[in-house]
Amino acid sequence: MSNQLNKSTNNPEFPSDFDPLFYRDTYADLAFLDDSQISDHFEKHGKFEGRMASFPAARENFLGLIRTQKSILEIGPFCSPVVTGSNVRYFDVLDTECLIRRAKEIGYSSSRAPTISYVSATGDLSVVTDQFPCAISAHCIEHQPDLVHHLQQVSNLLDHEGYYFLIVPNKLYCFDHYIPESTLDNIVDAHVNRHQLHKLESVIEHRAFTTHNDARRHWRGDHADAGYQEGIPRRVERALAEFNAAPNKYIDVHAWQFTPSSFRCVVQGLYDSGYSPFEPTRVYNTPKDRNEFCAILQKRDII
Numbered sequence: 001m002s003n004q005l006n007k008s009t010n011n012p013e014f015p016s017d018f019d020p021l022f023y024r025d026t027y028a029d030l031a032f033l034d035d036s037q038i039s040d041h042f043e044k045h046g047k048f049e050g051r052m053a054s055f056p057a058a059r060e061n062f063l064g065l066i067r068t069q070k071s072i073l074e075i076g077p078f079c080s081p082v083v084t085g086s087n088v089r090y091f092d093v094l095d096t097e098c099l100i101r102r103a104k105e106i107g108y109s110s111s112r113a114p115t116i117s118y119v120s121a122t123g124d125l126s127v128v129t130d131q132f133p134c135a136i137s138a139h140c141i142e143h144q145p146d147l148v149h150h151l152q153q154v155s156n157l158l159d160h161e162g163y164y165f166l167i168v169p170n171k172l173y174c175f176d177h178y179i180p181e182s183t184l185d186n187i188v189d190a191h192v193n194r195h196q197l198h199k200l201e202s203v204i205e206h207r208a209f210t211t212h213n214d215a216r217r218h219w220r221g222d223h224a225d226a227g228y229q230e231g232i233p234r235r236v237e238r239a240l241a242e243f244n245a246a247p248n249k250y251i252d253v254h255a256w257q258f259t260p261s262s263f264r265c266v267v268q269g270l271y272d273s274g275y276s277p278f279e280p281t282r283v284y285n286t287p288k289d290r291n292e293f294c295a296i297l298q299k300r301d302i303i
Helices: 002-006 020-026 035-049 059-066 095-106 147-156 184-192 202-208 215-219 233-242 260-272
Strands: 072-074 086-094 132-138 158-169 279-284 292-299
Touching: 020 035, 059 158, 059 292, 147 158, 147 184, 147 279, 184 260, 202 233, 260 279, 260 292
Parallel strands: 072 086, 072 132, 132 158
Antiparallel strands: 158 292, 279 292
């Protein structure tokens, strides 16, 4: 597999989203297919079966691409940074001491808590005083009330044509299964209206319509626990009470839901319409029994 890491159809720096050589070599039952047939197989069958179309589709392989970067900013690591080393700096809404205290409060291990270099309680990335060739965040962008503003702030911290590496939950295989995919108009509306807090709609969705988070069950078509449907009205009532009890306070929920294909369309749409300086360089598919996908955005001049 290590040899596959250098194969790419259009950019040798990172493996392509769909690598026919990797795909064919990984799955013995596809060995007889030519390049045209192998691509057709993935589009019609492979992606729905969770077959890996490229080496970096798995998180552990994807992170190998990032560790080679000279200088990295990780956004929102909490106590589980996805990259470590002397070349990494960390940004979070709490400093290290507070992260450790928070982890203990919720019963989460703090053994890997990083030293936070930049802190903003409101998530304001403008407090970061350095420039980086790349940044990374894992399960972070879906929490941003104003995703466009977040992308713009990340861009300001990157060198020309720098990269933003992302690990994003795939709504089909996580607790967001029953919540509709986010669209370009939703995301632009949140930016134009300068959302700094989550809408009531997002709080109700997250509290009342999310389901279990067992990726294996989702891949097998088992999307809800017993009583899920019957419990929705009660959960909606509780979500409304929570929202009303916290006026002008941040409630940590998902604002956005994506699949790999919808994420690519949204990011490309934001770039094409001038809202974001990032283009989707790579969007890898979600491997079977996992609930996330990996993507690489590159900073470009807005046309």
